[in-house]
Amino acid sequence: MPKCIIDGREVEFTPGQNLIEVAKSAGIEIPLFCYHPGLSVVAQCRMCAVEIEKFPKLQTACSTPAVDGMVVKTQSEKVKQNQKSVMEFLLINHPLDCPICDKSGECDLQDQSYGYGDAYMRTSEERRTYVDLDMGPVIQKNMNRCIHCTRCIRFGDEIAGIREMVAIQRGNNTEITTIDGRPLETDYAGNYSDICPTGSLTLKDFRFKKRAWFLKKTATTCEGCSRGCAMEMQHEANMIYRCIARENQAVNKYWICDEGRFNYHYVQESDRVTEPAMQSSGSLQMSVWKDSVVHARNALQGRKVAILIGSDLTLEEAKLIQQFVPGKFPGAPIFHFGTPGIVSSKDDDAADALLKRKSKTSNLHGMEKLGIAGFSGLPLGIDAVLVFRGGRAELPKLAGVRVVGVGVFKRPDAEKFEAVLPGTAFTEKDGTIVNFMGMEQRLKRAIVPPRECKSVSEILMMWANL
Numbered sequence: 001m002p003k004c005i006i007d008g009r010e011v012e013f014t015p016g017q018n019l020i021e022v023a024k025s026a027g028i029e030i031p032l033f034c035y036h037p038g039l040s041v042v043a044q045c046r047m048c049a050v051e052i053e054k055f056p057k058l059q060t061a062c063s064t065p066a067v068d069g070m071v072v073k074t075q076s077e078k079v080k081q082n083q084k085s086v087m088e089f090l091l092i093n094h095p096l097d098c099p100i101c102d103k104s105g106e107c108d109l110q111d112q113s114y115g116y117g118d119a120y121m122r123t124s125e126e127r128r129t130y131v132d133l134d135m136g137p138v139i140q141k142n143m144n145r146c147i148h149c150t151r152c153i154r155f156g157d158e159i160a161g162i163r164e165m166v167a168i169q170r171g172n173n174t175e176i177t178t179i180d181g182r183p184l185e186t187d188y189a190g191n192y193s194d195i196c197p198t199g200s201l202t203l204k205d206f207r208f209k210k211r212a213w214f215l216k217k218t219a220t221t222c223e224g225c226s227r228g229c230a231m232e233m234q235h236e237a238n239m240i241y242r243c244i245a246r247e248n249q250a251v252n253k254y255w256i257c258d259e260g261r262f263n264y265h266y267v268q269e270s271d272r273v274t275e276p277a278m279q280s281s282g283s284l285q286m287s288v289w290k291d292s293v294v295h296a297r298n299a300l301q302g303r304k305v306a307i308l309i310g311s312d313l314t315l316e317e318a319k320l321i322q323q324f325v326p327g328k329f330p331g332a333p334i335f336h337f338g339t340p341g342i343v344s345s346k347d348d349d350a351a352d353a354l355l356k357r358k359s360k361t362s363n364l365h366g367m368e369k370l371g372i373a374g375f376s377g378l379p380l381g382i383d384a385v386l387v388f389r390g391g392r393a394e395l396p397k398l399a400g401v402r403v404v405g406v407g408v409f410k411r412p413d414a415e416k417f418e419a420v421l422p423g424t425a426f427t428e429k430d431g432t433i434v435n436f437m438g439m440e441q442r443l444k445r446a447i448v449p450p451r452e453c454k455s456v457s458e459i460l461m462m463w464a465n466l
């Protein structure tokens with residue numbers, strides 16, 4: 001493997017890697033703003049400039065590929081002076097409103113100002129200000145904070161496949177905006193906030209809800225479709241506040257769609273049934289666990305029962321159900337369900353040119369791996385259904401049969417059920433799902449289940465021991 005010398009250390013690299021990536025692999029940080037590994041390289045901000053032996057001027061590390069034998073200095077006086085100058089330049093127009101900025105605590109501009117900037121500025125001119133246009137429901141724009149790194153413009157062009165962010169005017173008057181001031185159209189708008197290195201583009205959904213440094217982070221997988229993008233749940237005091245993309249080069253690279261990003265909200269909504277409940281006096285009433293499980297069992301006793309398993313359940317949960325059913329419901333057929341019109345993996349396909357899939361549940365392919373057939377209608381003679389659901393699978397219409405639900409349901413959908421035994425959502429459990437490529441991925445528990453909710457294994461154990 002070729003090698004170069006960075007700050008006196010010999011570092012191996014793969015041909016084609018730029019100096020930022022090579023330095024990172026050796027634990028050496030080169031400050032940057034405009035570079036993002038998932039976007040084209042434009043070398044605009046000049047923050048990453050380094051000294052290279054035999055080069056008369058500083059070179060931008062993002063646009064310079066490493067060469068065998070190259071000698072690079074990232075901390076020489078010349079480099080440090082450049083970093084101070086770039087910071088001074090970028091802050092000429094920055095409003096310095098960190099205390100009231102929602103990016104504070106995770107802002108590249110703030111961090112690099114502390115790390116590489118100077119304590120003094122030479123300007124005393126008034127800063128430019130903008131009136132911000134509404135960019136739609138996902139992103140809040142604050143142009144005063146923008147440093148013109150153009151990451152957002154490149155994301156729209158190169159990843160989302162829609163040229164909607166542009167730079168207008170020139171020089172001190174440059175403004176990053178949408179074409180004709182229109183709201184954003186992409187289904188991937190949340191990524192604008194993830195990649196903006198300042199508080200210029202923030203998530204409306206998250207703004208001022210929680211300071212970034214209070215958040216705990218759990219690396220998990222999206223349940224929004226059969227791709228299974230890598231994501232990070234950010235939470236505090238058993239409440240999820242935000243979900244962001246996590247890098248997985250094989251599945252989603254650096255991105256997630258808005259549907260997946262905001263999907264977790266249902267977990268915390270007030271219409272979720274979080275206590276065991278059963279029919280009493282003509283309506284679904286809260287009860288205690290023992291009575292609800294007995295009621296559920298009695299409601300199905302002596303009937304011809306079919307079992308429906310949401311393809312939003314994990315492999316472990318589905319396997320447990322497969323083992324439980326023959327003992328309690330001998331001969332009962334088992335089907336998986338999840339997305340209208342998607343019965344098997346043959347029906348699953350790309351829903352757009354980037355990430356989204358047609359199957360709106362994460363484990364359709366896992367269900368097939370367990371040999372469970374897709375639901376396309378109840379067999380003749382069935383007069384009762386036991387439904388297991390993780391929270392995302394869309395319940396088929398079940399007219400004229402008794403229904404008992406185990407898992408995540410909400411009112412009013414569950415009002416007509418004989419009983420609801422509340423289970424855990426994807427944020428509240430560990431488990432395995434299989435994406436459309438056949439890759440096994442992990443769900444990780446970020447928060448504990450609310451109120452009385454229990455895992456499928458706990459519920460089946462209670463039922464088995466009646």
Ligand code: SF4
Nearest residue numbers: 146147149150152196
């Ligand atoms: S809005 Fe953010 S991402 Fe876009 S150019 Fe400005 S600083 Fe960069």
Ligand code: SF4
Nearest residue numbers: 222224225228229260
């Ligand atoms: S593409 Fe699918 S798996 Fe990825 S974030 Fe969107 S809904 Fe989730």
Ligand code: FES
Nearest residue numbers: 043045046048062
């Ligand atoms: S990160 Fe290299 S010039 Fe901006």
